[in-house]
Amino acid sequence: MIKNIIFDVGMVLVDFRYMEYSAELGFSPDEVKAVCGAMINTPEWEMLDKGMITQSQAKDRFIDRDPELKPLIERFWKDLTEIVRPFPRSKEWLRSLKERGYNIYLLTNYPEEMFALHSKTQFDFLDYVDGMVVSSHVKLTKPDRRIYECLMKKYSLKPGECVFLDDRPDNIKAAELLGIRAILVTGQSKAIDDLGRLLAELNTEE
Numbered sequence: 001m002i003k004n005i006i007f008d009v010g011m012v013l014v015d016f017r018y019m020e021y022s023a024e025l026g027f028s029p030d031e032v033k034a035v036c037g038a039m040i041n042t043p044e045w046e047m048l049d050k051g052m053i054t055q056s057q058a059k060d061r062f063i064d065r066d067p068e069l070k071p072l073i074e075r076f077w078k079d080l081t082e083i084v085r086p087f088p089r090s091k092e093w094l095r096s097l098k099e100r101g102y103n104i105y106l107l108t109n110y111p112e113e114m115f116a117l118h119s120k121t122q123f124d125f126l127d128y129v130d131g132m133v134v135s136s137h138v139k140l141t142k143p144d145r146r147i148y149e150c151l152m153k154k155y156s157l158k159p160g161e162c163v164f165l166d167d168r169p170d171n172i173k174a175a176e177l178l179g180i181r182a183i184l185v186t187g188q189s190k191a192i193d194d195l196g197r198l199l200a201e202l203n204t205e206e
Contacts, residue, residue: 002181002202004157005097005195008142008166009108012185013094013125014084014118021083025075035076038066048111051136055080055113080114081121087188094128106132107151107164109141131155142166143174152178163198165191 010016018040022032039045044061047053053061059077063070094104106129108115115134119126133151140147152159159179166172172182183198185191 001161002102002163002199003161004103004105004155004163006105006107006151006162006164006175006180007094008164008168008171008185009106009110009123010084011167012165012188012191013090014086014122016084018083021080022076024082027072031072034066035069035072038062038069039073039076045111046141048114049109049135049141051112051139055111080117083114084118084122086122086124089188089192091125091128093188093192094125098128103130103155104128105130105151105155105157106134107142107147107166108132109135112136142168142171145174145178148175148178148180163195165195 007013018036019032022035023029027035039058039062042062044053044058048055048058055077059073062073066073098104112134115136131151131154133147133154135141135147138147138150140150142148151157152162162180164172164175164180164182165185166175166182167185169184172184175182181198183191183194
């Protein structure tokens with residue numbers, strides 16, 4: 001029986017919209033490509049996710065590597081509130097699952113300062129969350145099996161009673177290797193349907 005539903009955050013519950021955010025700052029298309037290419041999916045971003053460096057330290061490293069982008073990088077990091085926005089159905093989705101008796105957990109790779117900011121400004125679904133493990137808080141990132149085990153241990157969860165939703169195949173595979181059922185998210189509407197079907201097949205819906 002499935003009792004616990006574990007959600008990734010970025011691209012599952014919120015849109016990580018860094019290119020749109022950059023354009024809204026007034027960057028030209030070429031500037032958007034240059035700035036995002038210089039920072040997103042870099043070793044420094046992974047270090048942010050692991051809580052190994054601060055945002056200020058990351059920004060300085062980006063500027064040192066691409067000094068010609070300094071004004072744009074500084075503008076990018078001035079206020080990161082709008083770099084994510086919740087997907088339209090996130091709050092209602094978690095609310096409905098909670099009302100049906102499921103426990104809701106978050107397991108996410110997320111920089112510490114950004115997570116604190118977005119928890120206050122963008123995560124409108126937190127009232128329905130029973131617990132979480134954030135990569136920068138525990139210095140581990142998915143797909144390292146230890147971060148999954150950290151969540152299991154922290155909340156006394158059994159893998160066979162859990163479903164995990166994530167947008168990255170390597171994170172899905174890591175969960176499945178631990179005996180956790182998993183759903184690859186390619187869009188929120190499809191994920192809602194996929195989860196509903198899985199829960200119905202396992203006779204866990206009320």
